[in-house]
Amino acid sequence: MDLLNTLVDKGLRRELPTREEALAVLATSDDELLDVVAAAGKVRRQWFGRRVKLNYLVNLKSGLCPEDCSYCSQRLGSKAEILKYTWLKPDDASKAAAAGVAGGAKRVCLVASGRGPTDRDVDRVSETISAIKEQNEGVEVCACLGLLSDGQAERLRSAGADAYNHNLNTSEATYGDICTTHDFSDRVSTVQQAQAAGMSACSGLIAGMGETDADLVDVVFALRELDPDSVPVNFLIPFEGTPLAKEWNLTPQRALRILAMVRFVCPDIEVRLAGGREVHLRSMQPLALHLVNSLFLGDYLTSEGQAGKDDLAMIADAGFEVEGTDTTTLPEHRRAGCGGAQPAADAAEAPAATVPAPSDETRRDLVAVRRRGAGTDLPPNA
Numbered sequence: 001m002d003l004l005n006t007l008v009d010k011g012l013r014r015e016l017p018t019r020e021e022a023l024a025v026l027a028t029s030d031d032e033l034l035d036v037v038a039a040a041g042k043v044r045r046q047w048f049g050r051r052v053k054l055n056y057l058v059n060l061k062s063g064l065c066p067e068d069c070s071y072c073s074q075r076l077g078s079k080a081e082i083l084k085y086t087w088l089k090p091d092d093a094s095k096a097a098a099a100g101v102a103g104g105a106k107r108v109c110l111v112a113s114g115r116g117p118t119d120r121d122v123d124r125v126s127e128t129i130s131a132i133k134e135q136n137e138g139v140e141v142c143a144c145l146g147l148l149s150d151g152q153a154e155r156l157r158s159a160g161a162d163a164y165n166h167n168l169n170t171s172e173a174t175y176g177d178i179c180t181t182h183d184f185s186d187r188v189s190t191v192q193q194a195q196a197a198g199m200s201a202c203s204g205l206i207a208g209m210g211e212t213d214a215d216l217v218d219v220v221f222a223l224r225e226l227d228p229d230s231v232p233v234n235f236l237i238p239f240e241g242t243p244l245a246k247e248w249n250l251t252p253q254r255a256l257r258i259l260a261m262v263r264f265v266c267p268d269i270e271v272r273l274a275g276g277r278e279v280h281l282r283s284m285q286p287l288a289l290h291l292v293n294s295l296f297l298g299d300y301l302t303s304e305g306q307a308g309k310d311d312l313a314m315i316a317d318a319g320f321e322v323e324g325t326d327t328t329t330l331p332e333h334r335r336a337g338c339g340g341a342q343p344a345a346d347a348a349e350a351p352a353a354t355v356p357a358p359s360d361e362t363r364r365d366l367v368a369v370r371r372r373g374a375g376t377d378l379p380p381n382a
């Protein structure tokens with residue numbers, strides 16, 4: 001297939017595909033799926049070998065957010081019966097983080113609900129970062145606290161935060177459909193503040209919210225322009241009690257095509273399989289390892305993932321290996337800050353794509369609200 005040969009050649013040269021090529025990946029048929037995975041897998045192996053980086057989420061503060069992101073179970077007005085609690089104490093957060101590190105995670109992601117941190121919140125998180133780093137040598141810490149105000153990125157960096165996560169989530173054109181309390185440019189600005197403060201930027205998307213193929217390509221190209229070091233790809237978990245509860249738009253095959261498209265657009269960037277993998281990829285998860293080089297181990301912020309030991313078994317069975325703390329994730333040319341990426345080569349307008357037909361198969365039974373780990377008395381899943 002000429003398209004796939006072209007995309008492999010470009011990926012091996014770290015060259016950006018055109019928007020038309022990215023759209024064409026999303027438009028491939030199920031008959032072509034294994035060819036698409038094999039092609040994107042070549043690019044993945046060129047830059048990351050067979051390594052899988054494990055990341056572990058610690059939800060420092062859960063629920064009761066004043067923002068209205070419609071995909072989020074913690075949003076204003078959410079009826080989802082999630083755990084709700086205020087800031088974890090540094091020691092408790094550190095214990096939760098240690099469970100993830102013991103399970104093989106080399107990065108701990110500290111997340112808090114809310115529009116953004118107060119300066120007092122930044123102090124709390126700084127104490128938590130110190131506690132985690134004291135107790136877990138070599139661990140990378142990423143903070144995800146929402147929109148940052150002036151000076152907060154620098155303070156987090158000084159406190160030892162290696163990275164900052166803030167997702168773009170969807171295209172600029174449709175951002176107003178999923179959230180009215182902040183906008184796309186607020187999100188871009190926070191990622192840029194994190195980069196300017198010397199933190200590694202992590203920014204990704206959520207697929208399956210009713211967006212078109214053109215929206216997906218738009219957000220991935222917008223991410224590429226921001227040049228983050230890691231791109232988490234979430235698949236919407238349609239929580240009952242949220243506005244998007246009925247959005248069951250994804251099949252495992254479509255989820256794999258989306259991951260392949262992200263890999264072709266971000267050949268040498270850490271592409272992370274994030275929330276919703278169990279719900280939407282289901283038994284096809286191991287194929288995704290040929291596309292991504294990173295995933296979240298264990299549970300998510302407000303939902304439960306598959307058992308951490310099953311994640312490790314899946315990685316080993318598929319012929320991949322967990323990346324150790326002695327290995328640097330990014331290829332050498334990307335290690336000095338965020339440099340090394342090629343500029344966007346083609347900003348031509350692409351034809352609008354149609355929304356895929358919704359899947360008949362809604363698997364609400366796979367959405368399990370988190371009832372263990374941080375904020376509970378039960379041991380975490382790692």
Ligand code: SF4
Pocket residue numbers: 065066067068069072073074075076112113114115146
């Ligand atoms: S995504 Fe973040 S800012 Fe938006 S509602 Fe959820 S916790 Fe609040």
